Amino acid sequence: MPAIVARNLSKRYGRAVAVDGASFEIGRGELVGFLGPNGAGKTTTLRMLAGLIRPTAGEGRVLDQRVPGPALRRVGTMIEEPSFYPYMTGRDNLRYAARLHGGVPDRRIDEVLDFVKLDRASDKRVRAYSQGMRQRLGLARSLLWSPDVLLLDEPTNGLDPVGIAEIRENLRAVAAEGVTVLVSSHILAEIEKLVDRILAIDHGKLVYDGPLDALVHRLDADAITYHLRADDGPALLAALRALGLEAVAEGELGARVTLPPADADALVVRLVGAGVTVLEARRQVDDLEGAYLRLVRGDGRPS
Protein backbone atom coordinates (compact mmCIF):
# COMPACT_ATOMS: atom_id res chain seq x y z
CA MET A 1 0.00 0.00 0.00
CA PRO A 2 1.54 3.34 -1.01
CA ALA A 3 2.06 6.00 1.64
CA ILE A 4 1.32 8.91 -0.70
CA VAL A 5 -0.86 8.89 -3.78
CA ALA A 6 -1.64 11.78 -6.10
CA ARG A 7 -4.29 11.13 -8.71
CA ASN A 8 -4.64 13.73 -11.41
CA LEU A 9 -4.00 16.38 -8.77
CA SER A 10 -4.69 19.84 -10.14
CA LYS A 11 -4.91 23.34 -8.77
CA ARG A 12 -5.96 26.44 -10.62
CA TYR A 13 -6.04 30.02 -9.39
CA GLY A 14 -8.36 31.70 -11.82
CA ARG A 15 -6.77 31.17 -15.22
CA ALA A 16 -3.37 30.33 -13.80
CA VAL A 17 -2.62 26.63 -13.55
CA ALA A 18 -0.38 25.88 -10.57
CA VAL A 19 -0.51 22.09 -10.79
CA ASP A 20 -1.81 20.27 -13.82
CA GLY A 21 -2.89 16.66 -13.36
CA ALA A 22 0.01 15.37 -11.27
CA SER A 23 -0.18 11.63 -10.61
CA PHE A 24 2.33 9.58 -8.65
CA GLU A 25 2.63 7.03 -5.89
CA ILE A 26 5.23 6.84 -3.16
CA GLY A 27 5.69 3.61 -1.26
CA ARG A 28 6.11 3.35 2.48
CA GLY A 29 9.62 4.08 3.65
CA GLU A 30 10.69 5.68 0.37
CA LEU A 31 12.78 8.83 0.37
CA VAL A 32 11.81 10.78 -2.72
CA GLY A 33 13.04 14.10 -4.06
CA PHE A 34 10.53 16.52 -5.53
CA LEU A 35 12.41 18.63 -7.99
CA GLY A 36 11.50 21.66 -10.01
CA PRO A 37 12.39 25.29 -10.56
CA ASN A 38 10.81 28.03 -8.45
CA GLY A 39 7.12 28.38 -9.28
CA ALA A 40 6.94 24.93 -10.87
CA GLY A 41 4.17 23.74 -8.55
CA LYS A 42 6.12 21.86 -5.86
CA THR A 43 4.79 23.82 -2.90
CA THR A 44 1.22 23.78 -4.20
CA THR A 45 1.38 20.00 -4.60
CA LEU A 46 2.74 19.59 -1.08
CA ARG A 47 0.07 21.93 0.29
CA MET A 48 -2.63 19.84 -1.34
CA LEU A 49 -1.15 16.67 0.13
CA ALA A 50 -0.97 18.35 3.54
CA GLY A 51 -4.65 19.33 3.34
CA LEU A 52 -3.93 23.05 3.41
CA ILE A 53 -5.47 23.80 0.04
CA ARG A 54 -8.18 22.03 -1.88
CA PRO A 55 -7.41 20.58 -5.28
CA THR A 56 -9.42 21.97 -8.17
CA ALA A 57 -9.51 18.44 -9.55
CA GLY A 58 -8.14 15.05 -8.64
CA GLU A 59 -7.33 13.82 -5.17
CA GLY A 60 -4.48 13.27 -2.79
CA ARG A 61 -4.29 10.27 -0.49
CA VAL A 62 -1.99 9.77 2.44
CA LEU A 63 -1.72 6.44 4.23
CA ASP A 64 -4.66 5.20 2.17
CA GLN A 65 -6.98 7.99 3.31
CA ARG A 66 -8.14 10.97 1.34
CA VAL A 67 -6.77 14.33 2.40
CA PRO A 68 -7.76 16.49 4.11
CA GLY A 69 -8.67 13.91 6.73
CA PRO A 70 -7.60 12.20 9.92
CA ALA A 71 -4.57 10.58 8.27
CA LEU A 72 -2.88 13.97 8.42
CA ARG A 73 -2.38 13.38 12.14
CA ARG A 74 0.34 10.95 11.08
CA VAL A 75 2.01 13.44 8.76
CA GLY A 76 4.77 15.89 9.64
CA THR A 77 5.28 18.90 7.39
CA MET A 78 7.51 21.83 6.86
CA ILE A 79 6.00 23.91 4.09
CA GLU A 80 8.14 26.77 2.82
CA GLU A 81 9.87 28.77 5.55
CA PRO A 82 8.83 27.36 8.93
CA SER A 83 6.68 29.72 10.97
CA PHE A 84 6.69 30.23 14.72
CA TYR A 85 5.39 32.56 17.39
CA PRO A 86 8.41 34.86 17.79
CA TYR A 87 7.55 35.81 21.36
CA MET A 88 7.74 32.20 22.50
CA THR A 89 10.88 30.17 23.03
CA GLY A 90 11.73 27.35 20.67
CA ARG A 91 10.71 24.83 23.31
CA ASP A 92 7.38 26.60 23.93
CA ASN A 93 6.65 26.60 20.21
CA LEU A 94 7.12 22.85 20.23
CA ARG A 95 5.00 22.53 23.37
CA TYR A 96 2.24 24.48 21.66
CA ALA A 97 2.33 22.22 18.60
CA ALA A 98 2.46 19.14 20.83
CA ARG A 99 -0.61 20.24 22.77
CA LEU A 100 -2.42 21.06 19.54
CA HIS A 101 -1.75 17.61 18.15
CA GLY A 102 -2.22 15.80 21.45
CA GLY A 103 -0.64 12.60 22.68
CA VAL A 104 2.93 13.88 22.57
CA PRO A 105 4.84 13.26 25.81
CA ASP A 106 7.11 16.04 27.09
CA ARG A 107 10.20 13.85 26.75
CA ARG A 108 9.58 13.70 23.00
CA ILE A 109 10.18 17.46 22.85
CA ASP A 110 13.61 16.94 24.38
CA GLU A 111 14.28 14.09 21.96
CA VAL A 112 13.55 16.09 18.82
CA LEU A 113 15.44 19.14 20.11
CA ASP A 114 18.40 16.90 20.78
CA PHE A 115 18.01 15.27 17.36
CA VAL A 116 18.31 18.60 15.52
CA LYS A 117 20.99 19.83 17.95
CA LEU A 118 18.91 22.70 19.30
CA ASP A 119 18.73 21.57 22.89
CA ARG A 120 21.04 24.36 24.08
CA ALA A 121 19.13 27.15 22.29
CA SER A 122 15.67 25.83 23.02
CA ASP A 123 14.95 28.34 25.77
CA LYS A 124 15.72 31.38 23.63
CA ARG A 125 12.86 33.25 22.05
CA VAL A 126 12.45 32.34 18.40
CA ARG A 127 12.84 35.97 17.30
CA ALA A 128 16.52 35.58 18.23
CA TYR A 129 16.98 32.45 16.09
CA SER A 130 19.05 32.43 12.92
CA GLN A 131 17.60 31.11 9.67
CA GLY A 132 19.39 27.81 10.17
CA MET A 133 18.06 27.42 13.71
CA ARG A 134 14.53 28.09 12.48
CA GLN A 135 14.91 25.45 9.78
CA ARG A 136 16.12 22.93 12.34
CA LEU A 137 13.34 23.86 14.76
CA GLY A 138 10.85 23.40 11.92
CA LEU A 139 12.24 19.95 11.25
CA ALA A 140 12.03 19.16 14.98
CA ARG A 141 8.39 20.20 15.03
CA SER A 142 7.58 18.09 12.00
CA LEU A 143 9.00 15.07 13.85
CA LEU A 144 7.20 15.74 17.15
CA TRP A 145 4.47 13.14 16.85
CA SER A 146 6.72 10.52 15.20
CA PRO A 147 4.97 10.81 11.84
CA ASP A 148 4.77 8.02 9.28
CA VAL A 149 5.03 10.52 6.43
CA LEU A 150 7.15 13.66 6.16
CA LEU A 151 6.40 16.38 3.61
CA LEU A 152 9.28 18.82 3.51
CA ASP A 153 9.36 21.84 1.26
CA GLU A 154 12.89 23.05 0.61
CA PRO A 155 14.11 22.25 4.13
CA THR A 156 17.65 23.36 3.29
CA ASN A 157 16.62 26.80 2.06
CA GLY A 158 18.98 29.48 3.31
CA LEU A 159 21.31 27.06 5.05
CA ASP A 160 25.07 27.04 4.77
CA PRO A 161 26.82 23.86 3.54
CA VAL A 162 27.26 22.60 7.08
CA GLY A 163 23.58 23.13 7.83
CA ILE A 164 22.61 21.40 4.59
CA ALA A 165 24.78 18.43 5.47
CA GLU A 166 23.23 18.25 8.95
CA ILE A 167 19.68 18.32 7.61
CA ARG A 168 20.64 15.67 5.08
CA GLU A 169 21.99 13.46 7.85
CA ASN A 170 18.85 14.02 9.90
CA LEU A 171 16.61 13.05 7.00
CA ARG A 172 18.65 9.94 6.29
CA ALA A 173 18.27 8.93 9.94
CA VAL A 174 14.51 9.54 9.80
CA ALA A 175 14.13 7.55 6.57
CA ALA A 176 16.15 4.73 8.08
CA GLU A 177 13.40 4.37 10.69
CA GLY A 178 10.88 3.65 7.93
CA VAL A 179 9.35 7.10 7.59
CA THR A 180 8.21 8.02 4.08
CA VAL A 181 9.85 11.29 3.10
CA LEU A 182 8.94 13.55 0.19
CA VAL A 183 11.42 16.40 0.11
CA SER A 184 11.28 19.21 -2.41
CA SER A 185 14.06 21.37 -3.72
CA HIS A 186 14.82 23.53 -6.70
CA ILE A 187 18.51 22.66 -6.43
CA LEU A 188 19.35 19.17 -7.57
CA ALA A 189 22.74 19.13 -5.84
CA GLU A 190 21.02 19.50 -2.45
CA ILE A 191 19.05 16.30 -2.74
CA GLU A 192 20.94 14.14 -5.24
CA LYS A 193 23.01 12.72 -2.39
CA LEU A 194 19.89 12.09 -0.35
CA VAL A 195 17.29 10.42 -2.53
CA ASP A 196 17.16 7.53 -4.97
CA ARG A 197 13.99 8.57 -6.72
CA ILE A 198 13.04 11.86 -8.28
CA LEU A 199 9.71 13.46 -9.11
CA ALA A 200 10.38 16.41 -11.38
CA ILE A 201 7.74 19.03 -12.01
CA ASP A 202 7.78 21.98 -14.37
CA HIS A 203 5.02 24.47 -15.19
CA GLY A 204 2.66 22.43 -13.03
CA LYS A 205 3.19 19.18 -14.93
CA LEU A 206 5.04 16.16 -13.68
CA VAL A 207 7.82 15.68 -16.23
CA TYR A 208 9.75 12.83 -14.67
CA ASP A 209 9.12 10.11 -12.11
CA GLY A 210 11.80 7.53 -11.64
CA PRO A 211 15.20 6.62 -10.29
CA LEU A 212 17.83 9.31 -10.15
CA ASP A 213 20.30 7.64 -12.53
CA ALA A 214 17.57 6.84 -15.04
CA LEU A 215 16.94 10.56 -15.38
CA VAL A 216 20.18 10.79 -17.35
CA HIS A 217 19.47 7.69 -19.42
CA ARG A 218 15.98 8.83 -20.24
CA LEU A 219 17.25 12.09 -21.58
CA ASP A 220 19.88 10.18 -23.53
CA ALA A 221 17.01 8.33 -25.15
CA ASP A 222 16.17 11.44 -27.16
CA ALA A 223 19.64 12.22 -28.47
CA ILE A 224 23.15 10.96 -27.90
CA THR A 225 26.29 12.99 -28.31
CA TYR A 226 29.51 11.32 -29.54
CA HIS A 227 33.04 12.72 -29.51
CA LEU A 228 34.92 11.21 -32.44
CA ARG A 229 38.58 11.27 -33.47
CA ALA A 230 39.96 10.05 -36.81
CA ASP A 231 43.29 10.07 -38.62
CA ASP A 232 41.88 12.73 -40.97
CA GLY A 233 39.77 15.43 -39.30
CA PRO A 234 38.37 17.13 -42.44
CA ALA A 235 37.46 13.74 -43.92
CA LEU A 236 35.65 12.82 -40.70
CA LEU A 237 33.64 16.05 -40.79
CA ALA A 238 32.82 15.58 -44.46
CA ALA A 239 31.70 11.97 -43.89
CA LEU A 240 29.46 12.95 -40.99
CA ARG A 241 27.83 15.73 -42.99
CA ALA A 242 27.43 13.33 -45.92
CA LEU A 243 25.46 11.08 -43.54
CA GLY A 244 23.13 14.01 -42.87
CA LEU A 245 24.42 14.73 -39.36
CA GLU A 246 25.29 18.11 -37.90
CA ALA A 247 28.89 17.81 -36.82
CA VAL A 248 31.13 20.32 -35.06
CA ALA A 249 34.91 20.20 -35.37
CA GLU A 250 36.84 19.53 -32.15
CA GLY A 251 40.54 20.20 -32.75
CA GLU A 252 42.35 19.12 -35.90
CA LEU A 253 41.28 15.48 -35.88
CA GLY A 254 38.07 15.47 -33.88
CA ALA A 255 34.37 16.15 -34.26
CA ARG A 256 31.29 16.21 -32.06
CA VAL A 257 27.99 14.93 -33.34
CA THR A 258 24.55 14.50 -31.81
CA LEU A 259 22.25 11.90 -33.29
CA PRO A 260 19.19 9.83 -32.44
CA PRO A 261 19.92 6.66 -30.39
CA ALA A 262 18.65 4.47 -33.25
CA ASP A 263 21.44 5.75 -35.49
CA ALA A 264 24.16 5.62 -32.86
CA ASP A 265 24.96 1.91 -33.00
CA ALA A 266 25.76 1.97 -36.72
CA LEU A 267 27.66 5.25 -36.69
CA VAL A 268 31.19 3.88 -36.58
CA VAL A 269 30.39 1.14 -39.13
CA ARG A 270 29.00 3.75 -41.53
CA LEU A 271 32.03 5.97 -41.07
CA VAL A 272 34.40 3.07 -41.78
CA GLY A 273 32.29 2.27 -44.81
CA ALA A 274 32.81 5.87 -45.93
CA GLY A 275 36.56 5.33 -45.76
CA VAL A 276 37.26 7.10 -42.49
CA THR A 277 39.67 5.51 -40.04
CA VAL A 278 38.04 6.10 -36.66
CA LEU A 279 40.62 6.24 -33.86
CA GLU A 280 38.21 6.95 -31.00
CA ALA A 281 34.44 7.16 -30.45
CA ARG A 282 33.44 8.35 -26.99
CA ARG A 283 29.84 8.70 -25.90
CA GLN A 284 29.21 11.83 -23.83
CA VAL A 285 27.82 11.03 -20.40
CA ASP A 286 25.68 13.92 -19.23
CA ASP A 287 26.02 14.83 -15.57
CA LEU A 288 22.90 14.93 -13.43
CA GLU A 289 22.73 18.69 -13.22
CA GLY A 290 22.95 19.00 -16.99
CA ALA A 291 20.29 16.35 -17.43
CA TYR A 292 18.02 18.12 -14.99
CA LEU A 293 18.49 21.46 -16.71
CA ARG A 294 17.75 19.90 -20.07
CA LEU A 295 14.65 18.35 -18.53
CA VAL A 296 13.17 21.57 -17.18
CA ARG A 297 14.57 24.04 -19.69
CA GLY A 298 14.46 21.97 -22.79
CA ASP A 299 17.79 23.20 -24.11
CA GLY A 300 20.07 22.43 -21.22
CA ARG A 301 21.07 26.04 -20.64
CA PRO A 302 20.80 27.44 -17.14
CA SER A 303 18.12 30.09 -16.74
Added chain:
Amino acid sequence: MSAFWNVVHAELFKLVRKRRTYVLAGLWWLLLPTLALIVGRVLVSNLAASFANEAGGVDLLVQTIASPFGIARISIVGPAYVSPPFYVIVVAALAAVLVGEERSHRMWKTILVSQPSRPAVLAGKLVTAMLAVGVLLGGALLSGVAFGAAGTLFLPTTFAGEWGGLVRAYLLQWAFTGAIVAFAFLMVHLARNVAVGVILVFFLPGLLEGLYTVYAAVVGFQPINRFNVFLQGIRMRQVLEDLPTYFFTANVYAPARSPVRELAASLTSEAAADGLDLSGLLGSSITLERAAVVAGAYALLFLALLTWRFLRADVD
Protein backbone atom coordinates in the same frame (compact mmCIF):
# COMPACT_ATOMS: atom_id res chain seq x y z
CA MET B 1 -8.23 14.00 24.88
CA SER B 2 -10.34 15.01 21.88
CA ALA B 3 -9.10 17.25 19.09
CA PHE B 4 -11.30 20.05 20.44
CA TRP B 5 -9.81 19.95 23.93
CA ASN B 6 -6.31 19.67 22.46
CA VAL B 7 -6.94 22.99 20.71
CA VAL B 8 -8.31 24.62 23.86
CA HIS B 9 -5.31 23.34 25.80
CA ALA B 10 -2.87 24.72 23.22
CA GLU B 11 -4.59 28.09 22.85
CA LEU B 12 -4.71 28.64 26.60
CA PHE B 13 -1.01 27.78 26.69
CA LYS B 14 -0.45 30.51 24.11
CA LEU B 15 -2.69 33.11 25.79
CA VAL B 16 -0.90 32.89 29.13
CA ARG B 17 2.37 33.62 27.31
CA LYS B 18 0.97 36.76 25.71
CA ARG B 19 1.69 40.00 27.51
CA ARG B 20 -1.46 41.74 26.31
CA THR B 21 -3.56 39.26 28.30
CA TYR B 22 -2.09 40.70 31.47
CA VAL B 23 -2.43 44.31 30.25
CA LEU B 24 -6.16 43.76 29.68
CA ALA B 25 -6.56 42.11 33.07
CA GLY B 26 -4.62 44.90 34.74
CA LEU B 27 -6.73 47.61 33.14
CA TRP B 28 -9.94 45.89 34.12
CA TRP B 29 -9.07 44.46 37.50
CA LEU B 30 -6.93 47.24 38.89
CA LEU B 31 -7.56 50.55 37.15
CA LEU B 32 -11.34 50.84 37.53
CA PRO B 33 -11.48 49.75 41.20
CA THR B 34 -8.58 52.04 42.07
CA LEU B 35 -10.31 54.98 40.41
CA ALA B 36 -13.55 54.17 42.27
CA LEU B 37 -11.74 54.10 45.59
CA ILE B 38 -9.98 57.40 44.85
CA VAL B 39 -13.29 59.04 43.92
CA GLY B 40 -14.89 57.66 47.08
CA ARG B 41 -12.03 58.95 49.20
CA VAL B 42 -12.18 62.40 47.59
CA LEU B 43 -15.96 62.57 48.17
CA VAL B 44 -15.56 61.65 51.82
CA SER B 45 -12.70 64.09 52.35
CA ASN B 46 -14.38 67.04 50.69
CA LEU B 47 -18.06 66.56 51.30
CA ALA B 48 -18.72 64.17 54.21
CA ALA B 49 -18.58 66.91 56.81
CA SER B 50 -20.39 69.50 54.67
CA PHE B 51 -24.05 70.46 54.43
CA ALA B 52 -24.30 68.20 51.41
CA ASN B 53 -24.23 65.18 53.68
CA GLU B 54 -26.86 66.36 56.10
CA ALA B 55 -29.36 63.87 54.69
CA GLY B 56 -26.70 61.21 54.21
CA GLY B 57 -26.55 61.84 50.46
CA VAL B 58 -22.75 61.75 50.26
CA ASP B 59 -22.56 58.52 52.25
CA LEU B 60 -25.11 57.00 49.88
CA LEU B 61 -23.09 58.19 46.88
CA VAL B 62 -19.87 56.73 48.33
CA GLN B 63 -21.68 53.46 49.01
CA THR B 64 -22.92 53.50 45.38
CA ILE B 65 -19.46 54.13 43.97
CA ALA B 66 -16.85 52.66 46.31
CA SER B 67 -18.50 49.87 48.28
CA PRO B 68 -17.69 46.25 47.36
CA PHE B 69 -21.03 46.03 45.56
CA GLY B 70 -20.56 49.46 43.97
CA ILE B 71 -17.10 48.71 42.60
CA ALA B 72 -18.19 45.29 41.36
CA ARG B 73 -21.11 47.02 39.63
CA ILE B 74 -18.86 49.68 38.11
CA SER B 75 -16.56 46.91 36.85
CA ILE B 76 -19.34 45.52 34.68
CA VAL B 77 -21.20 48.73 33.84
CA GLY B 78 -18.22 51.00 33.18
CA PRO B 79 -16.72 48.97 30.32
CA ALA B 80 -20.08 49.06 28.53
CA TYR B 81 -20.27 52.85 28.47
CA VAL B 82 -16.78 53.83 27.33
CA SER B 83 -16.31 54.28 23.60
CA PRO B 84 -15.53 51.91 22.05
CA PRO B 85 -16.85 49.64 24.82
CA PHE B 86 -14.08 47.91 26.75
CA TYR B 87 -15.76 44.56 26.04
CA VAL B 88 -15.16 44.97 22.33
CA ILE B 89 -11.57 46.05 22.99
CA VAL B 90 -10.97 42.90 25.04
CA VAL B 91 -12.59 40.64 22.48
CA ALA B 92 -10.80 42.27 19.55
CA ALA B 93 -7.48 41.84 21.35
CA LEU B 94 -8.26 38.16 21.97
CA ALA B 95 -9.35 37.66 18.36
CA ALA B 96 -6.12 39.26 17.21
CA VAL B 97 -4.11 36.78 19.29
CA LEU B 98 -6.20 33.72 18.51
CA VAL B 99 -6.97 34.33 14.82
CA GLY B 100 -5.19 37.41 13.49
CA GLU B 101 -1.67 36.48 14.52
CA GLU B 102 -2.01 33.11 12.84
CA ARG B 103 -2.11 34.94 9.55
CA SER B 104 0.56 37.55 10.34
CA HIS B 105 2.95 34.89 11.68
CA ARG B 106 1.86 32.48 8.89
CA MET B 107 0.94 29.94 11.55
CA TRP B 108 -2.20 28.51 9.96
CA LYS B 109 -0.13 26.07 7.93
CA THR B 110 1.45 24.83 11.14
CA ILE B 111 -1.75 24.73 13.15
CA LEU B 112 -3.84 22.95 10.55
CA VAL B 113 -1.21 20.27 10.07
CA SER B 114 -0.64 19.82 13.81
CA GLN B 115 -4.40 19.56 14.22
CA PRO B 116 -6.03 18.77 10.87
CA SER B 117 -9.61 18.94 12.18
CA ARG B 118 -10.69 22.42 11.15
CA PRO B 119 -14.00 22.29 13.06
CA ALA B 120 -12.06 21.39 16.21
CA VAL B 121 -9.58 24.23 15.62
CA LEU B 122 -12.33 26.81 15.13
CA ALA B 123 -14.46 25.59 18.02
CA GLY B 124 -11.40 25.36 20.27
CA LYS B 125 -10.34 28.90 19.51
CA LEU B 126 -13.86 30.27 20.06
CA VAL B 127 -14.20 28.45 23.37
CA THR B 128 -10.76 29.64 24.44
CA ALA B 129 -11.83 33.22 23.76
CA MET B 130 -15.01 32.69 25.79
CA LEU B 131 -13.01 31.15 28.64
CA ALA B 132 -10.63 34.13 28.59
CA VAL B 133 -13.55 36.56 28.65
CA GLY B 134 -15.03 34.55 31.50
CA VAL B 135 -11.81 34.74 33.49
CA LEU B 136 -11.52 38.48 32.85
CA LEU B 137 -15.16 39.10 33.85
CA GLY B 138 -14.92 36.84 36.88
CA GLY B 139 -11.68 38.53 37.86
CA ALA B 140 -13.36 41.93 37.51
CA LEU B 141 -16.10 40.82 39.91
CA LEU B 142 -13.63 39.43 42.43
CA SER B 143 -11.26 42.39 42.21
CA GLY B 144 -14.22 44.73 42.67
CA VAL B 145 -15.16 42.89 45.83
CA ALA B 146 -11.56 42.83 47.04
CA PHE B 147 -10.95 46.52 46.41
CA GLY B 148 -14.33 47.39 47.94
CA ALA B 149 -13.51 45.28 51.00
CA ALA B 150 -10.26 47.19 51.38
CA GLY B 151 -12.26 50.42 51.03
CA THR B 152 -14.49 49.50 53.97
CA LEU B 153 -11.42 50.01 56.16
CA PHE B 154 -11.25 53.74 55.41
CA LEU B 155 -14.61 54.61 53.82
CA PRO B 156 -18.15 54.56 55.23
CA THR B 157 -19.11 51.61 53.05
CA THR B 158 -20.62 48.17 53.65
CA PHE B 159 -21.07 44.93 51.74
CA ALA B 160 -24.77 45.64 51.23
CA GLY B 161 -26.19 45.26 47.72
CA GLU B 162 -28.26 43.15 45.37
CA TRP B 163 -25.53 40.57 44.85
CA GLY B 164 -27.71 37.94 43.18
CA GLY B 165 -28.77 40.32 40.43
CA LEU B 166 -25.21 41.51 39.92
CA VAL B 167 -23.77 38.01 39.57
CA ARG B 168 -26.58 37.20 37.15
CA ALA B 169 -25.66 40.29 35.11
CA TYR B 170 -22.03 39.14 34.99
CA LEU B 171 -23.06 35.66 33.81
CA LEU B 172 -25.43 37.06 31.19
CA GLN B 173 -22.85 39.54 29.92
CA TRP B 174 -20.37 36.67 29.56
CA ALA B 175 -22.94 34.78 27.48
CA PHE B 176 -23.85 37.84 25.40
CA THR B 177 -20.16 38.44 24.69
CA GLY B 178 -20.34 35.31 22.56
CA ALA B 179 -21.93 37.42 19.83
CA ILE B 180 -19.04 39.90 20.00
CA VAL B 181 -16.52 37.04 19.91
CA ALA B 182 -18.17 35.57 16.80
CA PHE B 183 -18.21 38.97 15.12
CA ALA B 184 -14.60 39.74 16.03
CA PHE B 185 -13.36 36.34 14.83
CA LEU B 186 -15.21 36.82 11.55
CA MET B 187 -13.83 40.31 10.93
CA VAL B 188 -10.25 39.46 11.92
CA HIS B 189 -10.37 36.28 9.85
CA LEU B 190 -11.75 38.02 6.79
CA ALA B 191 -9.36 40.97 6.93
CA ARG B 192 -5.98 40.29 5.39
CA ASN B 193 -4.40 42.45 8.05
CA VAL B 194 -4.84 42.21 11.83
CA ALA B 195 -4.98 45.98 12.36
CA VAL B 196 -7.68 46.35 9.70
CA GLY B 197 -9.63 43.50 11.29
CA VAL B 198 -9.49 45.12 14.73
CA ILE B 199 -10.57 48.49 13.33
CA LEU B 200 -13.51 46.79 11.62
CA VAL B 201 -14.49 45.20 14.93
CA PHE B 202 -14.41 48.58 16.65
CA PHE B 203 -16.22 50.71 14.13
CA LEU B 204 -18.08 48.68 11.51
CA PRO B 205 -21.21 47.94 13.58
CA GLY B 206 -21.62 51.55 14.65
CA LEU B 207 -21.00 52.79 11.13
CA LEU B 208 -23.52 50.42 9.55
CA GLU B 209 -26.09 51.13 12.24
CA GLY B 210 -25.63 54.88 11.80
CA LEU B 211 -26.02 54.63 8.04
CA TYR B 212 -29.10 52.46 8.38
CA THR B 213 -30.62 54.87 10.88
CA VAL B 214 -30.18 57.74 8.41
CA TYR B 215 -31.61 55.59 5.62
CA ALA B 216 -34.62 54.48 7.69
CA ALA B 217 -35.31 58.02 8.86
CA VAL B 218 -35.15 59.49 5.37
CA VAL B 219 -37.10 56.79 3.50
CA GLY B 220 -40.80 57.54 3.69
CA PHE B 221 -40.21 60.93 5.24
CA GLN B 222 -42.69 63.29 3.57
CA PRO B 223 -42.21 66.99 2.99
CA ILE B 224 -43.32 68.80 6.11
CA ASN B 225 -46.31 71.10 6.01
CA ARG B 226 -48.49 72.57 8.69
CA PHE B 227 -50.82 69.58 8.59
CA ASN B 228 -48.36 66.71 8.89
CA VAL B 229 -45.56 68.21 10.93
CA PHE B 230 -46.79 66.62 14.14
CA LEU B 231 -47.26 63.18 12.59
CA GLN B 232 -43.89 63.34 10.89
CA GLY B 233 -42.27 64.21 14.21
CA ILE B 234 -43.94 61.25 15.88
CA ARG B 235 -42.90 59.00 13.03
CA MET B 236 -39.27 60.15 13.21
CA ARG B 237 -39.17 59.61 16.95
CA GLN B 238 -40.70 56.16 16.54
CA VAL B 239 -38.09 55.19 13.96
CA LEU B 240 -35.22 56.40 16.12
CA GLU B 241 -36.58 54.58 19.17
CA ASP B 242 -37.40 51.32 17.44
CA LEU B 243 -34.27 50.79 15.37
CA PRO B 244 -31.78 50.28 18.22
CA THR B 245 -33.78 47.33 19.50
CA TYR B 246 -32.42 45.39 16.50
CA PHE B 247 -28.93 46.81 16.56
CA PHE B 248 -25.92 44.74 17.53
CA THR B 249 -24.32 47.39 19.72
CA ALA B 250 -27.54 48.22 21.57
CA ASN B 251 -28.15 44.61 22.55
CA VAL B 252 -24.86 42.89 23.25
CA TYR B 253 -24.09 45.11 26.24
CA ALA B 254 -27.62 44.91 27.66
CA PRO B 255 -26.71 42.78 30.71
CA ALA B 256 -23.80 45.08 31.61
CA ARG B 257 -26.09 48.07 31.32
CA SER B 258 -28.92 46.44 33.25
CA PRO B 259 -27.58 47.38 36.72
CA VAL B 260 -28.08 51.04 35.87
CA ARG B 261 -31.76 50.47 35.18
CA GLU B 262 -32.61 51.09 38.82
CA LEU B 263 -30.25 54.04 38.92
CA ALA B 264 -31.83 55.55 35.80
CA ALA B 265 -35.30 54.87 37.15
CA SER B 266 -34.53 56.68 40.39
CA LEU B 267 -32.90 59.58 38.56
CA THR B 268 -35.91 59.97 36.29
CA SER B 269 -38.63 59.21 38.78
CA GLU B 270 -39.48 62.87 39.27
CA ALA B 271 -39.61 63.45 35.55
CA ALA B 272 -41.80 60.39 35.16
CA ALA B 273 -44.14 61.77 37.78
CA ASP B 274 -44.42 64.86 35.61
CA GLY B 275 -45.40 62.68 32.64
CA LEU B 276 -41.99 62.82 30.94
CA ASP B 277 -40.83 59.35 29.88
CA LEU B 278 -37.07 59.09 30.29
CA SER B 279 -36.93 55.37 30.89
CA GLY B 280 -34.72 54.94 27.84
CA LEU B 281 -31.95 56.94 29.43
CA LEU B 282 -28.55 55.18 29.30
CA GLY B 283 -30.00 52.66 26.89
CA SER B 284 -31.77 50.71 29.57
CA SER B 285 -35.11 50.45 27.78
CA ILE B 286 -34.17 47.21 25.98
CA THR B 287 -35.28 44.19 27.96
CA LEU B 288 -32.81 41.41 28.59
CA GLU B 289 -35.12 38.84 27.02
CA ARG B 290 -35.35 40.75 23.78
CA ALA B 291 -31.63 41.52 23.82
CA ALA B 292 -30.88 37.81 24.28
CA VAL B 293 -32.89 36.95 21.18
CA VAL B 294 -31.25 39.68 19.09
CA ALA B 295 -27.70 38.91 20.33
CA GLY B 296 -28.30 35.20 19.80
CA ALA B 297 -29.46 35.80 16.25
CA TYR B 298 -26.37 37.90 15.50
CA ALA B 299 -24.12 35.25 17.09
CA LEU B 300 -25.64 32.51 14.95
CA LEU B 301 -25.30 34.58 11.78
CA PHE B 302 -21.65 35.45 12.45
CA LEU B 303 -20.79 31.88 13.48
CA ALA B 304 -22.39 30.49 10.34
CA LEU B 305 -20.41 32.87 8.12
CA LEU B 306 -17.20 32.24 10.04
CA THR B 307 -17.59 28.46 9.91
CA TRP B 308 -18.42 28.48 6.20
CA ARG B 309 -15.41 30.64 5.44
CA PHE B 310 -12.94 28.92 7.76
CA LEU B 311 -13.69 25.36 6.70
CA ARG B 312 -13.29 26.16 3.01
CA ALA B 313 -10.38 28.58 3.02
CA ASP B 314 -7.08 27.71 1.37
CA VAL B 315 -4.15 28.33 3.67
CA ASP B 316 -1.28 30.52 2.49
